[in-house]
Amino acid sequence: MIEIKDLHKSYKMGSNSLHVLKGINFNVEEGELVAIMGSSGSGKSTLLNILGMLDGADSGEYYLDGVPIKDLSEKKAAQYRNKFLGFVFQSFNLINYKSALENVALPLYYQKVGRRERQDKALNYLDRVGLKEWATHLPSELSGGQKQRVAIARAMAAEPKVLLADEPTGALDSKTSYEVMDLIQKINDDGNTILVVTHEKDIAHMCKRIVHLRDGVIVEDTKIEQVRAQEYV
Amino acid sequence: MFNRDRWKEILEVLTSNWFRTVLTAFGVFWGIFILIVLLAAGKGLENGINADFGDIATNTMFMWTRRTTKPYQGLPKDRSFEFQREDVRAIRDNVPNLRFISPRNQLGGFSSGGNNVVRGLNSGAYNVYGDYPEIINQDPMTVTSGRFINYNDINEKRKIAIIGQGVKNDLYEKGEEVLGTYIKIQGVNFLVVGTYKKNSSDGGEEAQKEIFVPFTAFSQAFNRGEDVGWMAITAKDGSSISILKEKIINVMKKKHKVHPEDNRAIGYFDLYEQYNRVESLFSGIRWIAIIVGTFVLISGIIGVSNIMLIVVKERTKEIGIRRALGESPWSIKKQILMESIFLTIISGMTGIIFGALIIYGINALLESVGPVDMFLSPSVSVGVVASALTALVISGLLAGFIPANSAIRVRPIEALRNE
Numbered sequence: 001m002i003e004i005k006d007l008h009k010s011y012k013m014g015s016n017s018l019h020v021l022k023g024i025n026f027n028v029e030e031g032e033l034v035a036i037m038g039s040s041g042s043g044k045s046t047l048l049n050i051l052g053m054l055d056g057a058d059s060g061e062y063y064l065d066g067v068p069i070k071d072l073s074e075k076k077a078a079q080y081r082n083k084f085l086g087f088v089f090q091s092f093n094l095i096n097y098k099s100a101l102e103n104v105a106l107p108l109y110y111q112k113v114g115r116r117e118r119q120d121k122a123l124n125y126l127d128r129v130g131l132k133e134w135a136t137h138l139p140s141e142l143s144g145g146q147k148q149r150v151a152i153a154r155a156m157a158a159e160p161k162v163l164l165a166d167e168p169t170g171a172l173d174s175k176t177s178y179e180v181m182d183l184i185q186k187i188n189d190d191g192n193t194i195l196v197v198t199h200e201k202d203i204a205h206m207c208k209r210i211v212h213l214r215d216g217v218i219v220e221d222t223k224i225e226q227v228r229a230q231e232y233v
Numbered sequence: 234m235f236n237r238d239r240w241k242e243i244l245e246v247l248t249s250n251w252f253r254t255v256l257t258a259f260g261v262f263w264g265i266f267i268l269i270v271l272l273a274a275g276k277g278l279e280n281g282i283n284a285d286f287g288d289i290a291t292n293t294m295f296m297w298t299r300r301t302t303k304p305y306q307g308l309p310k311d312r313s314f315e316f317q318r319e320d321v322r323a324i325r326d327n328v329p330n331l332r333f334i335s336p337r338n339q340l341g342g343f344s345s346g347g348n349n350v351v352r353g354l355n356s357g358a359y360n361v362y363g364d365y366p367e368i369i370n371q372d373p374m375t376v377t378s379g380r381f382i383n384y385n386d387i388n389e390k391r392k393i394a395i396i397g398q399g400v401k402n403d404l405y406e407k408g409e410e411v412l413g414t415y416i417k418i419q420g421v422n423f424l425v426v427g428t429y430k431k432n433s434s435d436g437g438e439e440a441q442k443e444i445f446v447p448f449t450a451f452s453q454a455f456n457r458g459e460d461v462g463w464m465a466i467t468a469k470d471g472s473s474i475s476i477l478k479e480k481i482i483n484v485m486k487k488k489h490k491v492h493p494e495d496n497r498a499i500g501y502f503d504l505y506e507q508y509n510r511v512e513s514l515f516s517g518i519r520w521i522a523i524i525v526g527t528f529v530l531i532s533g534i535i536g537v538s539n540i541m542l543i544v545v546k547e548r549t550k551e552i553g554i555r556r557a558l559g560e561s562p563w564s565i566k567k568q569i570l571m572e573s574i575f576l577t578i579i580s581g582m583t584g585i586i587f588g589a590l591i592i593y594g595i596n597a598l599l600e601s602v603g604p605v606d607m608f609l610s611p612s613v614s615v616g617v618v619a620s621a622l623t624a625l626v627i628s629g630l631l632a633g634f635i636p637a638n639s640a641i642r643v644r645p646i647e648a649l650r651n652e
Contacts, residue, residue, distance in 0.1 A: 049646050052557070054557060054644075054645050054646040054649070055644075055646045074556075074561075074562045074641070075561050075562060075563065078556060078559050078560060078561045078562065079559065079561070081556075081557060081558070081559045082558065082559020082560075083559070087557050087558070089649070093550070093553075093554045093557075093649065094554075095551055095554060095555075097245055097249060098245075106555070106558055107558045107559055109238060110555075110558060110559045110560050110561070110564070111559070115237065115238070154558070158558075158559070
């Protein structure tokens, strides 16, 4: 599903440049649940941004479902993001003047799905994350865990090939974190490919594979026995 | 463009901060409002002055004699002289492109103030003019009953008179038959054959208190011989009396042995020149209105642009989220542009509506208090409103352009980082 070869990325900080990613080689098969771990500054978020086409790599190759991702125009990048990717952020990033339902429906709107169908689909996804009753509520009326579940529903609504979660539990307490991970595991059980960036060991162990990043290179890449979050809920 | 969700969003954004939206809108509102009201006021002034000119043939000059101020050909200065009837022919022969030349003699008015007209027990002081039939084209009036002077009257020196509405009111009882009666002008009886009413507001009451009699009969009755007191000369359409004026006066100077450089011997009033001066004043006023209104409007538009920039800045993160979710840059740009145009048009329309209401109010007021000097039915044309609306759409686009571009210039990754 994801193929990365010799990916390099550096940021310019005034006169000196910071080499963040120093040759990443990395493959993800369909249906995998991968945790990307590393301390801050290890380049994990940068990697996720490049995977998410929010940022471009300096060199290297990146194929998403066989499609080369390189030198995309903003328009093309937007289209690919919409079609291929779902995002879950640490800070939820819901649009605060739109209701939960409207937030979930947003990617469908960009896909030019009709209004009625959009509403139905969005409601369906809200139902799957257990928030059907909260459909008309604004994000400010939801708890952190609920917000993240809305965000996950939004990411799933467009039926992306890959779900990218950047510290999805970073702003949540452990109980809520496990609930969110439980949801992510269930989505994965349905066959969806998911990448989770985290620096929490317990969260990482709820995935099926852990990739360790340090100073811009992969130092460890192991498949693990998944811990079901259900046990902690 | 006519997408329910997009409009919903525009409204959501604009109503999320009411106070700011209203303040911003006020700039554009005020600009258009000022523009409309200024243009209407200019138009009102123009209408007012034009009404004061009435239907007077504006391509006209008036000419009369004064004393010479220079000795010439053995004649002393301070000599008084009179135009003669034959001068009309001389002018006709020497100056082309003249439409009407109407000589006139006058009683009352400038010359004397006492009562000069008697009918039975009633009497009054009126301007009495000895005129040719053409005068009705130069000093228009509506003949309300009977007829005006004709050439038979001139040729046969008939002692007939056409009297104004005001004269009739003074000398006759209400409902009394006027035509066929006699009035005594300085002791000479004249048969009243017509009444007139002037519609120009120029002179007001006085203009209705005039008496017109045939020029020839006047000269005979009041011993004017061949003298002519005053001439009204109208040029043909397409040639300007202001240009011909020089020639006419030179012909008269030559004929009456006036020194060619004696500029004060012949008095004149060039209506056309006055009219043109007023006309150019109006176009000046119009331009001032347009310029002032436009500048006020521009400052309003800068305000909109400014606020849109702030809105974009505030929504940087939101825009980042949208782009992460796959909204195309053009769609975001369109959104910002439409918000800007919408705000501009709504506030501009409000300005137009308020301006129209003010104009309507002033018109109603004018109607209730009666005519005001030099001001009549202020209005703006549909064309002005249409072009104002076009200007609004364009300026809305311009106002949104910079903010919209700055919205999509930020890369989604940076927009998302923005807290």
